[in-house]
Amino acid sequence: MNLTALPAFTDNYIWMLDDGQQALVVDPGDAAPVRDALQRMGLTLTAILLTHRHADHVGGISSLQNGRIPVYGPLSTAIPQVTHVVSDGDHVRWANRVFQVLATPGHTDEHLSYFWQDQTNPVNEVPLIFVGDTLFSAGCGRVFDGRIDQLYNSLMRISALPDATRVCAAHEYTTGNLRFPQTVEPLNPEVAQALQRCIALREEGRPTLPSSIARERLINPFLRCTQPNVLASVHAHGCEDTRPEAVFEALRTWKNNF
Numbered sequence: 001m002n003l004t005a006l007p008a009f010t011d012n013y014i015w016m017l018d019d020g021q022q023a024l025v026v027d028p029g030d031a032a033p034v035r036d037a038l039q040r041m042g043l044t045l046t047a048i049l050l051t052h053r054h055a056d057h058v059g060g061i062s063s064l065q066n067g068r069i070p071v072y073g074p075l076s077t078a079i080p081q082v083t084h085v086v087s088d089g090d091h092v093r094w095a096n097r098v099f100q101v102l103a104t105p106g107h108t109d110e111h112l113s114y115f116w117q118d119q120t121n122p123v124n125e126v127p128l129i130f131v132g133d134t135l136f137s138a139g140c141g142r143v144f145d146g147r148i149d150q151l152y153n154s155l156m157r158i159s160a161l162p163d164a165t166r167v168c169a170a171h172e173y174t175t176g177n178l179r180f181p182q183t184v185e186p187l188n189p190e191v192a193q194a195l196q197r198c199i200a201l202r203e204e205g206r207p208t209l210p211s212s213i214a215r216e217r218l219i220n221p222f223l224r225c226t227q228p229n230v231l232a233s234v235h236a237h238g239c240e241d242t243r244p245e246a247v248f249e250a251l252r253t254w255k256n257n258f
C-alpha cells in the first residue's frame with residue numbers, strides 16, 4: 001500500500017493511499033491535485049475520508065465525487081456531501097483495510113481521525129493515523145468551535161497509539177512550529193535535530209510528514225505537559241497550575257500569541 005502526500009493550496013496535504021489500482025483520499029480541499037495524481041499514477045478513486053468541515057478539507061469533494069464514490073465523515077450540516085456518517089468506534093472498510101474512527105474534537109466539535117493498524121502482522125506495515133487539524137508535527141490545532149479540554153483529551157488519545165504510528169497531519173507547518181518548542185524547551189536536543197532534519201527536507205522540496213507518535217512525544221510540547229522542563233517553562237510564563245490540562249491550556253494560549 002502506498003501513502004502519498006499531495007500538496008494543495010499553500011501548505012495543505014491531501015493524503016492518498018493506493019494499492020496500485022484503487023485510491024482513497026483524505027480531506028480533498030481541492031480536486032485538481034487529486035485528479036492529477038490519479039491520472040499520473042493510473043488509479044481509480046474509490047473512497048473519500050473527511051476529518052472535519054473546514055473548506056480547505058472539503059472543497060474538492062463535489063467535483064471528485066460524481067455521486068458514486070462513498071464519502072465517510074462526521075455528522076455536520078456544513079458537509080452534505082457525506083454519504084456515510086461515521087462516529088467514534090465505527091469502522092470504515094476499504095481495499096482489505098479496516099480504519100478505526102476516533103472522535104478527536106477540539107479544533108472543531110465534529111473532528112474525527114482515522115486509524116489503521118495491521119492486526120494480523122504488525123511488522124508488515126506500520127500503523128497510520130489521519131489526524132486532520134488535531135495534531136501537527138511539533139504543534140496542534142487551534143480551538144475554533146471545539147473546547148480546549150476536548151483538544152487535550154483528543155491529543156492524549158492519539159499520543160497513546162503505538163510508537164511507530166505514522167502521523168498524517170493536514171498541514172506542512174513543521175519548520176515554523178518548531179520555533180515554539182525551541183522556546184519552551186531550549187535544551188531539548190530532539191527539537192534541534194528535528195529542525196535540522198525538516199529544514200533539509202524542505203530545501204529538497206520534500207514533506208516533513210508523516211511524523212510518528214514516538215517523535216511527537218519527544219518534540220511536541222503539547223504532548224509533553226508532564227515533563228519537568230515544560231512545567232518550569234510554563235510556570236515562568238505565568239501559569240501556576242501544574243495539572244496537565246492547565247499546562248496544555250497555558251501552552252495553547254502562549255502559542256496563540258507567539
Ligand SMILES: [Zn+2]
Nearest residue numbers: 052054107133
Ligand atoms: Zn481546520
